[in-house]
Amino acid sequence: MSTFPARFGIWALVHGSRAALQDPDEPYDASWARNRALVLDAERLGYDSVLVAQHTINPHDPNLDQLEAWTTSAALAALTSRIEIIAAIKPYLYHPVVLAKMAQQIEHISGGRFALNLVNAWNRPELERAGIGFAEHDARYAYGREWITVVDKLLRGERTSFAAEHFHIDDYQLRPADPFRARPRIYVGGESEPARALVADAGDVWFINGQPLDDVTALIADVSQRPRPNGAPPLRFGLSAFAIARESDALAADHLAHLFALAAKDAPLRAQQKQNIDPKAVMFQTFAQTPRVGSNGGTAAGLVGSYDTVAERIVAFRRAGIELFMLQFQPFEADMQRFAEEVIPRVRALEHATI
Template identity: 35%
Template sequence: MRYGYWAPVFGGWLRNLPEEDGAAGWESMSRLVRRSEEIGYDLTLIAELNLNDIKGVQAPALDAWSTAAALAAVTRSIELMVAVRPNFHQPALFAKAAANIDNIAGGRLALNVVSSWWAKEATSYGLQFDEHDDRYARTSEWLQVVDGLWREPQFSFSGRYYTLDEAIVEPKPIKRPRPVIYAGGESDAAKTMIARQCDAYVMHGDTPEHIKLKIADMRERRGREGLPPMQYGMAAYSIVRDSEAEALAEQARITTIPGLEAGAPPPGFANFDQWLSGTQLERELKIQEYSVSNRGLRPQLVGTPERIADRVEAYEDAGLDLLLLQMSPQFEEMERFSAQVIRPRPN
């Protein structure tokens, strides 16, 4: 298993505890990511949202790509998996900038391609927001352009969304034939696009049984395309404690939503509700999961180190390659997880 984590672009990842880790900032981000290399983490996911989806739209949110460029210069080994939303980036200019960041990082850049879900954010910034299947059509074309520019000396393209005439991207990314492209999605349109054009499939948190079924489905789709095997990752929230009772008490603390029953929920609740109504999910996303994003508590990485190690093994048996972890307070909990779960286990 490889271990990754969500970088604190919002300062923290719990929606109903606004002051859990303080405001987002470069100093704390840099310190955390540099330390994570030392204690065994393989990858950091840098989310891209210009409005703060977790703490409320008025709260700070670090820009993903300038942060990634800075982290590329101050880290040495960790994979930088940076989210990118095609409707926010002209693909040829993006391919040029991302190739440069990959060179700064020595070949450690990866993409997490996200077909935007948040209409309010797009319209706030004056950008196009496509309907569901159109979003994946745009993403597919966008990926064709970026991939062609990274592979070919010159690249021309004429499509529904983008047109290029003998465009050049030099230097190319160090990672050949291209940086790893991760993507997630649960609709048929998303899975079809990912199986054809991406290298790794990332999922919301779920049980080992459901993850095994999802991996089997994607393996079948990938096989029909005649392409090499994919990597598989999953989001999860972890609470490691010396006893089950301590871990469950912490889970209860972070999942209490203040003000909900009184009709005065936290600022981000309306954004969550809009996202819920704008997606096509295979199973209903429960409102009580609002406090932890990406269905992070469903994997049940909550308990003693031994219990969590057993759960990790179950996910390995299901075919999972990568865990994308959230924890809070992040610095302290990442240290604990490393000491009690990552380091005691053989690679």
């Protein structure tokens, strides 16, 4: 079992509902006002983290609203007092010097509660239509490796010179340095071989997409045995999951069926999205193997059932090494509260009983 206490986080609704976009009980809303209220509620309910995914245009439909990640994260840093704020970053969208300065500033605003989530992009139009270009899969990871090397050094307050294929940094240093810790926490996503190598070398926490327990256990075993940089602590692990917790397994199954029916209405959008995806992205190859609702693996992690069932499955993932559960819900606000009140206390009690 992970030696760290279980943590629970939520995905900000940066592009609306996570399971189905045409839900009469949850109208499409990716506004700042909704996300502000959502994150403040999550903090009040005891959630530990919020992940703000980065897109400049909506990945489902460019005509739909899309919240911007980094300005949102800065605002949330000023409004909250306890919750960790994780902003995703696609390296091609920001020069590492600029991004490091932004991250350092949000770290100060938050009082040491900021983290960045390195993702190497899968939505082709977002980069191509901006004239940036969409490099081949492994080339994106090579670029990301250089990029995070520069960012890491700058976040640590080091005077940095760096020369490689993509970046040439000459005696650069950012001030003020981080007064709270060595640097903000770095999460890394992706499950391809380049992604696994990158997280072992440069990450603090590996974000694993929602999938069955046996698959997650195998992923953790593979990456855990890889060497870490000298002085780096052991890698920690997070899991994305769409949770449906109800009074009984049957009621949870009914709600899952309801969401599958709603999600079917989004089939044309999903087909368009599929055309925009890099076919080498392991995430989407994995998703195709298991029917699910929700993004980033969604219900494939199996957190669907009674309060007791979901709590027991979470503890099973904890035994495999998962520390942070980054959760999605629909209806989001109501189920987020239900989970905090019914499932999290059961998880704490089960873990306490095993100590």
